[in-house]
Amino acid sequence: MPILKKGQRYFCNYKMSLFYFIAFLSILFALLVIFSKNPVHSVLYLILTFFTFTIHYVLLNAQFLAIVNFIVYMGAIMVLFLFVLMLLNLNNDSEPVKTNLVKFAAIIGGCCLLLTVAASLKVASPSIPVVLANPNLGLVKGLGKVLFTQFLLPFEISSLLLFTAMVGAVLLATKDKTNA
Amino acid sequence: MESLTNRRKLIESKPLNFLERAYLPAILSGLRITGKHFFRKDVTIRYPEQKREFSENFRGQHSLKRDEEGRERCTACGLCALSCPAEAITMIAAERQKGEENLYREEKYAAVYEINMLRCIFCGLCEEACPKEAIYLDGDIVPSNFLRKDFIYGKDKLVEAPLNQ
Amino acid sequence: MELAFVGQKFILVGIIFLISLVVAMYSTYAERKVAAFFQDRVGPNRAGPFGILQPLADGAKMFMKEEIIPTRANPFLFIVGPSLAILTACIGTAVIPWGQKMTIGSTVVDLQVTDINVGVLYLFGVVSLGVYGVMIGGWASNNKYSLLGAIRAASQNISYEVAMGLSIIALLMITGTLSLREITEQQHGFWKDGYFSWNFFKQPLGFLLFIVCAFAETNRTPFDLPECETELVGGYHTEYSSMKLGFYLFAEYINMFVSSAVMSTLYFGGYNYPGMDYVNEQLGNTWGPLVGVAVLFGKIIFFIFFFMWVRWTIPRFRYDQLMDLGWKILIPLAIANIVLTGLVSTFLR
Numbered sequence: 001m002p003i004l005k006k007g008q009r010y011f012c013n014y015k016m017s018l019f020y021f022i023a024f025l026s027i028l029f030a031l032l033v034i035f036s037k038n039p040v041h042s043v044l045y046l047i048l049t050f051f052t053f054t055i056h057y058v059l060l061n062a063q064f065l066a067i068v069n070f071i072v073y074m075g076a077i078m079v080l081f082l083f084v085l086m087l088l089n090l091n092n093d094s095e096p097v098k099t100n101l102v103k104f105a106a107i108i109g110g111c112c113l114l115l116t117v118a119a120s121l122k123v124a125s126p127s128i129p130v131v132l133a134n135p136n137l138g139l140v141k142g143l144g145k146v147l148f149t150q151f152l153l154p155f156e157i158s159s160l161l162l163f164t165a166m167v168g169a170v171l172l173a174t175k176d177k178t179n180a
Numbered sequence: 181m182e183s184l185t186n187r188r189k190l191i192e193s194k195p196l197n198f199l200e201r202a203y204l205p206a207i208l209s210g211l212r213i214t215g216k217h218f219f220r221k222d223v224t225i226r227y228p229e230q231k232r233e234f235s236e237n238f239r240g241q242h243s244l245k246r247d248e249e250g251r252e253r254c255t256a257c258g259l260c261a262l263s264c265p266a267e268a269i270t271m272i273a274a275e276r277q278k279g280e281e282n283l284y285r286e287e288k289y290a291a292v293y294e295i296n297m298l299r300c301i302f303c304g305l306c307e308e309a310c311p312k313e314a315i316y317l318d319g320d321i322v323p324s325n326f327l328r329k330d331f332i333y334g335k336d337k338l339v340e341a342p343l344n345q
Numbered sequence: 346m347e348l349a350f351v352g353q354k355f356i357l358v359g360i361i362f363l364i365s366l367v368v369a370m371y372s373t374y375a376e377r378k379v380a381a382f383f384q385d386r387v388g389p390n391r392a393g394p395f396g397i398l399q400p401l402a403d404g405a406k407m408f409m410k411e412e413i414i415p416t417r418a419n420p421f422l423f424i425v426g427p428s429l430a431i432l433t434a435c436i437g438t439a440v441i442p443w444g445q446k447m448t449i450g451s452t453v454v455d456l457q458v459t460d461i462n463v464g465v466l467y468l469f470g471v472v473s474l475g476v477y478g479v480m481i482g483g484w485a486s487n488n489k490y491s492l493l494g495a496i497r498a499a500s501q502n503i504s505y506e507v508a509m510g511l512s513i514i515a516l517l518m519i520t521g522t523l524s525l526r527e528i529t530e531q532q533h534g535f536w537k538d539g540y541f542s543w544n545f546f547k548q549p550l551g552f553l554l555f556i557v558c559a560f561a562e563t564n565r566t567p568f569d570l571p572e573c574e575t576e577l578v579g580g581y582h583t584e585y586s587s588m589k590l591g592f593y594l595f596a597e598y599i600n601m602f603v604s605s606a607v608m609s610t611l612y613f614g615g616y617n618y619p620g621m622d623y624v625n626e627q628l629g630n631t632w633g634p635l636v637g638v639a640v641l642f643g644k645i646i647f648f649i650f651f652f653m654w655v656r657w658t659i660p661r662f663r664y665d666q667l668m669d670l671g672w673k674i675l676i677p678l679a680i681a682n683i684v685l686t687g688l689v690s691t692f693l694r
Contacts, residue, residue: 040484044422044481047477063461063462063463064463064466067463067466067467067469067470068466070470070473070474071466071469071470071473074470074473074474075469075470075472075473075474075476075506076473076503076506079473079476079477079480079499079502079503080503082477082480082484082499083480083496083499083500086480086484086492086495086496087496139462140462140463140523141462204553207655207658207659210658210659211654211655211658213658214383214654214657214658215654217382217383217384217385218379218382218383218654220385221385222381222382222385222386222387223385223386224385224386224387226387226390
């Protein structure tokens with residue numbers, strides 16, 4: 001059926017241009033995170049960056065991941081970030097003076113990152129970013145089935161990891177009281 | 181120490197039991213109480229349309245009285261102004277002319293009589309000071325207004341309506 | 346075909362948007378009227394018969410008021426705050442199934458904007474996003490009271506989101522799906538297989554936890570600490586005036602509407618009511634679903650009334666009590682509920 005194919009191709013093209021637009025936005029907001037002077041603005045840009053990631057997931061038909069990214073990163077973690085930054089009330093005066101050593105380390109670190117990115121670009125081959133082999137991969141049913149059969153052990157281990165982190169946090173929070 | 185009146189009550193503060201700590205029964209009983217009020221008849225009065233009955237010793241807007249023949253009783257002696265703790269009353273006296281005997285009872289009368297209702301505290305001392313029983317605070321509540329000057333009530337608002345009307 | 350579908354959705358979105366605004370508008374009126382009745386008063390009765398035009402008068406007042414942006418405030422974020430608050434309040438309505446599929450002429454109209462298969466999580470995400478409007482507005486005002494209100498809002502929402510999520514998980518263990526349409530269809534009618542079909546009767550504790558968290562998430566009394574007048578002037582909206590303040594207040598009422606709709610859908614059968622099959626047979630496929638919609642709105646209005654009833658009954662919590670209730674009582678209870686649900690569904694079937 002040629003008509004349907006045409007429609008599909010049209011849909012694909014429209015999806016591709018949407019992908020490039022969103023990708024552009026992600027990079028733009030990510031850059032703004034680094035370049036904005038005010039830390040609160042940085043966090044707000046980071047939230048926007050995460051929001052564009054959510055759209056990427058939706059484009060990939062990974063609804064569950066999209067929503068989880070939305071809830072966990074945008075709704076919880078970034079709220080906590082913002083919370084802490086608002087309480088700290090950072091401004092230009094309270095910015096710590098950086099020593100030369102720190103600046104030197106930062107330059108080296110940046111160069112390493114650049115090198116890695118350049119190297120990875122050299123190896124990268126053009127791929128179709130939006131089309132998945134299995135379109136239902138990201139849905140709740142598919143994901144759940146894979147998580148609880150094929151990847152059961154890593155899943156449980158990661159839950160154990162999170163649990164450890166939780167216990168550690170509680171321990172840190174209550175440590176002073178027991179000593180005093 | 182022993183209480184003299186024997187009415188003292190000892191208050192025990194027991195720790196809350198489980199139901200009290202669960203908080204929900206208390207919330208439900210609170211909801212029941214407010215729910216009862218929801219259906220109760222309202223106690224308010226829709227003021228400009230409905231008016232609550234005044235008590236007998238209510239003091240409202242002043243009125244300058246007339247005698248049995250419809251003559252103004254006020255003789256502009258100024259005792260009301262003198263007794264006023266809020267300095268709300270002011271007046272200008274004038275002499276009664278020939279032919280005005282049916283308007284004013286005494287030979288002297290108040291040509292201008294003004295009460296500033298923003299100053300007045302409705303204490304009723306003017307009423308008590310008046311030797312001629314000319315001023316009474318037997319009116320309604322003084323209505324609100326937009327301008328300060330409109331709260332200075334002259335004789336046009338204060339003097340009682342003539343008898344024959 | 347494609348265009349007709351899009352047009353249909355547009356009309357549906359428009360209607361839902363309009364309805365939620367009208368409901369929010371009349372919630373302000375209802376709040377004052379209900380408060381008056383609880384306090385043996387009359388409430389607003391000047392604008393129109395029984396004061397029915399009061400919301401319009403209030404709205405006109407809001408628009409006429411002077412727009413003030415404090416000089417030390419961040420002007421862009423100051424405007425973003427209320428916009429975000431009302432946006433996040435409105436988008437929650439997208440996944441709620443308002444009624445059964447309706448037949449008009451030959452077309453079948455789905456009375457739900459979109460049935461995404463993670464509907465419950467979507468709602469959850471929208472709720473968690475709602476706090477940004479408050480936080481950004483409170484921070485951008487550059488006022489201590491606003492900031493305190495914003496911070497309270499943030500910590501309160503994060504704390505109660507956890508308990509809310511856990512209480513929903515127990516529900517999802519029973520339903521086995523995240524789609525709100527499927528959850529509603531499972532509660533068809535009122536009585537099925539010798540037991541009540543509504544989820545409330547299967548998850549009474551879960552519903553209790555959910556409604557407490559819903560009060561906290563919508564910042565309603567007894568959890569209205571972010572805007573508590575006695576301590577924080579106006580909380581996060583201290584510096585706001587005019588329609589920007591109106592947006593914050595509106596957002597609160599729309600949130601109340603949405604959470605009432607969610608509670609009705611998740612626990613009280615949504616558009617289902619006893620004897621619905623018989624009614625649908627009598628009225629046909631056009632008017633039958635509309636009765637269901639009316640039933641859903643009846644439930645929503647009851648919940649909104651309940652929100653107000655509680656507001657005029659219970660005093661505000663102290664902040665540490667709020668946190669204690671969230672972390673030390675609601676979360677353990679929610680986890681116990683999950684375990685209980687798991688045990689029951691394993692051993693009874």
